Amino acid sequence: MIPAPLLLIPGFFVCLLLPLTVCEEQQISKDNLLVLTVATKETDGFRRFLKSAKHFNYTIKVLGQGQKWKGGDYVTAPGGGQKVRLLKTALEEMKKQDKIILFIESYDVVFASGPKELLKKFQQTRHKVVFSSESLIWPDRHMEDKHPHVREGNRFLGSGGFIGYLPNIREMVADWKGKDNDSDQLFFTKIYIDPVKRKSINITLDSTCRMFQNLHGALDEVVLKFENGRVRARNLLFDTLPVIIHGNGPTKLQINYLGNYIPNTWTFENGCTVCHQDLRPLTALKESEYPMVLIGIFIQQPTPFVTVFFERLLKLQYPKNRLKLLIFNQEVHHERHVSSFLHDHGNLYQNVKFIRPEEGMDGPASRNLGFDMCRKDKDCEYFFSIDIEVVLKEENTLKILIEQNLPIVAPMITRVGRLWSNFWGALSSDGYYARSEDYVDIVQGRRVGVWNVPYVSSVYLVKGSLLRSELTDSELFNSHILDPDMAYCHSVRNKGIFMYVTNMHTFGRILSTENYQTDHLHNDLWQIFENPEEWQERYIHENYTHIMKDKLIETPCPDVYWFPVFSDVACDHLVEEMEHFGQWSGGRNKDSRIQGGYENVPTVDIHMNQINFEKNWHKFLLEYIAPITEKMYPGYYTKAQFDLAFIVRYKPDEQPSLRPHHDASTFTINIALNQLGPDYQGGGCRFLRYDCSIKAPRKGWALMHPGRLTHYHEGLPTTAGVRYIAVSFVDP
Numbered sequence: 001m002i003p004a005p006l007l008l009i010p011g012f013f014v015c016l017l018l019p020l021t022v023c024e025e026q027q028i029s030k031d032n033l034l035v036l037t038v039a040t041k042e043t044d045g046f047r048r049f050l051k052s053a054k055h056f057n058y059t060i061k062v063l064g065q066g067q068k069w070k071g072g073d074y075v076t077a078p079g080g081g082q083k084v085r086l087l088k089t090a091l092e093e094m095k096k097q098d099k100i101i102l103f104i105e106s107y108d109v110v111f112a113s114g115p116k117e118l119l120k121k122f123q124q125t126r127h128k129v130v131f132s133s134e135s136l137i138w139p140d141r142h143m144e145d146k147h148p149h150v151r152e153g154n155r156f157l158g159s160g161g162f163i164g165y166l167p168n169i170r171e172m173v174a175d176w177k178g179k180d181n182d183s184d185q186l187f188f189t190k191i192y193i194d195p196v197k198r199k200s201i202n203i204t205l206d207s208t209c210r211m212f213q214n215l216h217g218a219l220d221e222v223v224l225k226f227e228n229g230r231v232r233a234r235n236l237l238f239d240t241l242p243v244i245i246h247g248n249g250p251t252k253l254q255i256n257y258l259g260n261y262i263p264n265t266w267t268f269e270n271g272c273t274v275c276h277q278d279l280r281p282l283t284a285l286k287e288s289e290y291p292m293v294l295i296g297i298f299i300q301q302p303t304p305f306v307t308v309f310f311e312r313l314l315k316l317q318y319p320k321n322r323l324k325l326l327i328f329n330q331e332v333h334h335e336r337h338v339s340s341f342l343h344d345h346g347n348l349y350q351n352v353k354f355i356r357p358e359e360g361m362d363g364p365a366s367r368n369l370g371f372d373m374c375r376k377d378k379d380c381e382y383f384f385s386i387d388i389e390v391v392l393k394e395e396n397t398l399k400i401l402i403e404q405n406l407p408i409v410a411p412m413i414t415r416v417g418r419l420w421s422n423f424w425g426a427l428s429s430d431g432y433y434a435r436s437e438d439y440v441d442i443v444q445g446r447r448v449g450v451w452n453v454p455y456v457s458s459v460y461l462v463k464g465s466l467l468r469s470e471l472t473d474s475e476l477f478n479s480h481i482l483d484p485d486m487a488y489c490h491s492v493r494n495k496g497i498f499m500y501v502t503n504m505h506t507f508g509r510i511l512s513t514e515n516y517q518t519d520h521l522h523n524d525l526w527q528i529f530e531n532p533e534e535w536q537e538r539y540i541h542e543n544y545t546h547i548m549k550d551k552l553i554e555t556p557c558p559d560v561y562w563f564p565v566f567s568d569v570a571c572d573h574l575v576e577e578m579e580h581f582g583q584w585s586g587g588r589n590k591d592s593r594i595q596g597g598y599e600n601v602p603t604v605d606i607h608m609n610q611i612n613f614e615k616n617w618h619k620f621l622l623e624y625i626a627p628i629t630e631k632m633y634p635g636y637y638t639k640a641q642f643d644l645a646f647i648v649r650y651k652p653d654e655q656p657s658l659r660p661h662h663d664a665s666t667f668t669i670n671i672a673l674n675q676l677g678p679d680y681q682g683g684g685c686r687f688l689r690y691d692c693s694i695k696a697p698r699k700g701w702a703l704m705h706p707g708r709l710t711h712y713h714e715g716l717p718t719t720a721g722v723r724y725i726a727v728s729f730v731d732p
């Protein structure tokens with residue numbers, strides 16, 4: 001007896017299960033198979049079809065290339081007669097009678113396996129012509145009764161794919177006299193439901209989808225099956241592995257989805273290898289030969305870290321004389337940021353166009369304009385669209401995207417800690433967001449690749465040639481119902497143009513623009529809650545993370561710790577913010593102003609709460625100071641509570657120093673906010689009990705010391721310039 005598992009191995013053992021005749025019949029040679037398809041246009045779907053065919057070594061002959069399509073759009077009315085006409089002509093010209101012809105659609109079709117498996121399954125049907133099957137009848141429901149019943153599976157014929165011997169197919173189409181816009185589906189159905197013709201041509205249906213899987217009406221039945229580094233689509237209803245998958249009718253997006261995996265050799269580290277066959281490497285090019293890119297920058301709401309955006313733009317790895325800029329700004333608040341960037345760096349770029357808020361242009365119009373500028377500029381090879389809230393951390397993003405050589409491609413960006421990203425994996429039936437099965441895995445980087453998706457936004461690259469050929473509508477972003485981005489993606493999908501998102505690199509993230517207030521000078525300082533990563537990158541010292549790791553913490557005096565915490569920018573922004581606010585306390589007269597009477601040694605200062613910064617400051621202490629406190633003073637735990645936190649100004653002619661005192665704190669944090677030498681002379685801090693001084697404060701470094709009892713201290717005189725420090729009395 002043969003052990004059960006062996007029975008599943010295709011090839012030899014299959015014979016044992018089938019009648020002897022089939023076994024005696026020789027397996028048809030792969031060389032005899034010819035795939036015929038009609039494609040009047042080279043769509044992205046057609047290119048995908050060819051790639052998948054090439055992958056499995058199918059021999060393809062394309063009919064109707066370059067001809068005008070007159071077969072209808074299948075949406076408003078059935079059509080497709082032109083395909084039958086072209087097929088008929090092609091078959092008449094063929095000489096070799098033993099050919100097996102596979103006739104299929106190509107725009108929405110991918111191969112999931114090779115010719116050998118297809119031919120074997122075809123032979124096993126013991127028929128001369130086999131059509132794909134459908135569970136739904138189309139286009140004429142009245143013919144239902146005339147369809148023969150099938151033992152198992154779908155009862156209706158699908159004209160999107162069939163396979164058969166050349167003479168039989170020739171016989172089948174011999175009578176075609178229809179118009180190009182007549183229905184091919186109806187034509188073949190009528191032949192099939194005619195018992196005489198069905199028998200004489202010897203037609204059957206692949207009713208359990210062993211060869212052909214039409215997705216329409218079968219979406220719930222088809223799943224992806226990952227096994228041994230390969231992917232197959234499996235039909236769960238019939239437990240079959242179809243060879244050809246067809247996203248017919250309204251299932252075009254599903255075939256795009258499946259096309260991300262099929263026919264790839266799949267590993268979880270590496271997706272969508274098929275996408276990478278036609279790369280456009282830039283490395284061999286001289287800088288002057290780089291494709292010209294028009295970068296469209298869109299500022300449509302008050303947004304934090306706009307200056308950082310422009311700093312990053314400047315660092316984008318691409319020859320600037322191959323870049324043109326269009327900056328659209330709707331926000332008066334950001335005028336100075338844009339102007340200052342353009343003033344300092346605008347002339348590096350080949351061309352700059354700046355649309356100001358006063359011009360009253362709306363968002364969709366500006367995006368239409370951007371596309372149009374590229375369209376009309378024959379040098380414009382790409383339009384790179386980027387919204388101001390996008391944080392592109394990867395400096396090579398533009399190069400990486402160009403090298404993908406895809407019609408529209410977006411770098412995946414996400415919102416930290418959330419499942420939000422700038423692409424959709426699927427669409428709901430009404431065209432809005434739907435979560436695809438693989439969405440979370442892609443966003444979280446468990447599946448990596450280049451993905452065909454139905455919607456991208458915020459940042460993406462579009463080929464200029466596409467704008468000049470397929471996407472010529474000058475109002476792509478306009479819609480009465482849809483958001484501009486959705487309207488645009490809708491048009492792109494309708495044209496059969498593929499949009500991709502890549503997560504092959506970590507490109508960056510998107511900022512939250514919620515709760516962004518514009519009433520301060522440096523509003524970004526207030527972003528520690530809303531955009532903590534960006535805040536940290538901007539304001540925390542670059543070596544902060546080395547404090548513990550590399551023991552980058554000094555002990556200049558007993559129990560006094562000294563470590564880097566603020567970036568230069570943080571120091572400058574805090575000082576400028578306070579000077580901008582300007583309400584410095586009157587030094588020695590201040591005592592009475594403080595309620596609770598803690599502050600017994602008055603300074604010239606502004607308190608954090610005077611600029612509504614106390615919650616942010618507390619968060620800063622909690623996140624960046626408390627961990628160090630707890631490490632250096634083992635056994636002490638702090639929630640970083642404070643009553644007093646303020647910025648002190650020392651000036652020779654105002655208040656140059658501070659007399660010896662205890663602080664009303666368990667521990668004190670004292671951060672130097674400017675630079676000894678360029679900014680001031682003198683200054684520093686002396687701990688009397690130890691007769692120990694820190695005389696060369698470092699900008700951005702914090703001193704941490706116990707407040708009461710032991711660390712009686714004084715502020716040493718500032719002898720020239722102005723010195724600023726940020727002081728916090730923690731756990732009073």
Ligand SMILES: *[C@@H]1O[C@H](CO)[C@@H](O)[C@H](O)[C@H]1NC(C)=O
Pocket residue numbers: 055056057114
């Ligand atoms: C296709 O043909 C090439 C060259 O003959 C071969 O190396 C490759 O393995 C074939 N691919 C498949 C999927 O059979």
Ligand SMILES: *[C@@H]1O[C@H](CO)[C@@H](O)[C@H](O)[C@H]1NC(C)=O
Pocket residue numbers: 077179181182
């Ligand atoms: C098909 O085309 C003919 C002209 O060739 C036209 O008269 C007829 O209305 C078209 N039919 C459909 C259904 O579009």
Ligand SMILES: *[C@@H]1O[C@H](CO)[C@@H](O)[C@H](O)[C@H]1NC(C)=O
Pocket residue numbers: 126127128198199200202203
């Ligand atoms: C189709 O042809 C095969 C022989 O190749 C025959 O066994 C079978 O009965 C035929 N089927 C029909 C429906 O005529």
Ligand SMILES: *[C@@H]1O[C@H](CO)[C@@H](O)[C@H](O)[C@H]1NC(C)=O
Pocket residue numbers: 542543
């Ligand atoms: C951070 O540390 C490195 C290595 O010690 C040093 O070269 C660099 O200047 C430091 N950065 C700052 C801002 O001090």
